[in-house]
Amino acid sequence: MRRDLAELIGRRRFVAAEVVDLKVVAGDPAALVGGLAGRRVREFGRLGKVLQLALDDGGLLLLHPRMTGRLLALAPAEPLPPHARLVLSLSSGRRVVFDDPRRFGRVEYCPPGATEPQRLTCRLGPDALDCDTAVVAAALRRRRVALKAFLLDQTVLAGVGNIYACEILFRCGLHPLTPACTLRSAEVERLAGEIRTVLAEGVAYRGTTLADYRTLQGESGAFQQRLQVYGRAGEACLQEGCGGVIERSVIAGRSTYHCPRCQRSGRGRRPATG
DNA sequence: GATAATGTTCGATC
DNA sequence: AGATCGAACATTAT
Numbered sequence: 001m002r003r004d005l006a007e008l009i010g011r012r013r014f015v016a017a018e019v020v021d022l023k024v025v026a027g028d029p030a031a032l033v034g035g036l037a038g039r040r041v042r043e044f045g046r047l048g049k050v051l052q053l054a055l056d057d058g059g060l061l062l063l064h065p066r067m068t069g070r071l072l073a074l075a076p077a078e079p080l081p082p083h084a085r086l087v088l089s090l091s092s093g094r095r096v097v098f099d100d101p102r103r104f105g106r107v108e109y110c111p112p113g114a115t116e117p118q119r120l121t122c123r124l125g126p127d128a129l130d131c132d133t134a135v136v137a138a139a140l141r142r143r144r145v146a147l148k149a150f151l152l153d154q155t156v157l158a159g160v161g162n163i164y165a166c167e168i169l170f171r172c173g174l175h176p177l178t179p180a181c182t183l184r185s186a187e188v189e190r191l192a193g194e195i196r197t198v199l200a201e202g203v204a205y206r207g208t209t210l211a212d213y214r215t216l217q218g219e220s221g222a223f224q225q226r227l228q229v230y231g232r233a234g235e236a237c238l239q240e241g242c243g244g245v246i247e248r249s250v251i252a253g254r255s256t257y258h259c260p261r262c263q264r265s266g267r268g269r270r271p272a273t274g
Numbered sequence: 275g276a277t278a279a280t281g282t283t284c285g286a287t288c
Numbered sequence: 289a290g291a292t293c294g295a296a297c298a299t300t301a302t
Contacts, residue, residue, distance in 0.1 A: 023297095023298095049280095049281080064281085064282090065280090065281090066280085066281050066282070067279070067280055067281055067282095067298095067299095068279085068280075068281095068298095068299080068300085083299085100299095101298085101299055101300060102279085102281095102297085102298050102299050102300075103297080103298050103299070104281065104282080104297070104298070104299095105281095106282095123282095143290090143291095144290090144291080145290090145291070145292090149291090149292090152281090154281090154282080161280055161281075162279095162280060162281080163280060164280095207280090208280070209280095210279080210280065211279075211280085211300085211301075212279090212280075212300090213280070230280095252292085252293095253292090253293075253294080254281090255278080255279085
């Protein structure tokens with residue numbers, strides 16, 4: 001999303017911002033509208049799942065798409081999509097709309113020199129895409145939580161969501177219930193490596209489109225074709241010669257998928273093997 | 275009509 | 289303090 005947006009917007013100015021649904025703004029909608037007018041983006045950044053646009057006057061525009069939010073580039077005369085929440089008009093005449101059926105997504109405007117903490121990013125740990133193995137190792141050591149919950153905790157590492165958490169643990173051969181602090185050093189290295197690899201692959205495949213996600217140009221991602229466990233409950237494990245059947249469970253309140261034969265480092269909490 | 279969904283936050287309870 | 293759980297948020301699709 002960050003790369004597509006940087007390409008589309010570039011050095012063009014925002015000529016207007018329209019808040020279609022007040023709920024999308026965390027903070028003051030009028031401040032956002034007034035603060036964006038006439039500004040251009042100095043830097044297109046991102047931390048975890050949050051887009052960070054640094055403006056030329058020191059202001060900041062943050063956006064978190066949550067479950068179903070997406071940014072769409074509109075053709076010149078194209079009508080707004082049915083769930084438009086925010087519309088940004090550019091000096092090129094083009095418009096970018098934040099479309100979000102479930103209305104969980106949020107945008108936040110921070111004026112230049114703001115003293116208040118940024119609501120969308122202030123609790124985030126370091127970014128997961130280029131996470132440092134030593135940082136992951138230190139965080140793992142301190143926590144007894146299930147690995148699945150560990151990966152979803154955005155204060156530890158920012159950016160791993162439910163789909164990628166399942167895929168990362170499968171590739172590591174680690175059971176999702178394994179307590180974080182029990183990993184051996186080889187497993188720690190493997191986990192940190194797969195976090196980086198799986199996320200990079202997700203980016204290369206332009207995301208995972210199960211139903212809602214679209215690129216800025218409205219195209220579906222392709223990583224859903226690469227999923228090995230997510231959403232595959234009852235189906236055969238894809239690992240050559242495994243013969244296991246993918247199971248679904250709920251960990252940290254989220255659907256979790258794993259192969260009971262490939263992922264067995266449960267340290268006593270794994271299901272009976274028979 | 276019931277269920278589940280790519281995410282986060284808050285309150286209650288251990 | 290940490291963890292854990294459920295509920296809440298809101299809408300759509302199956």
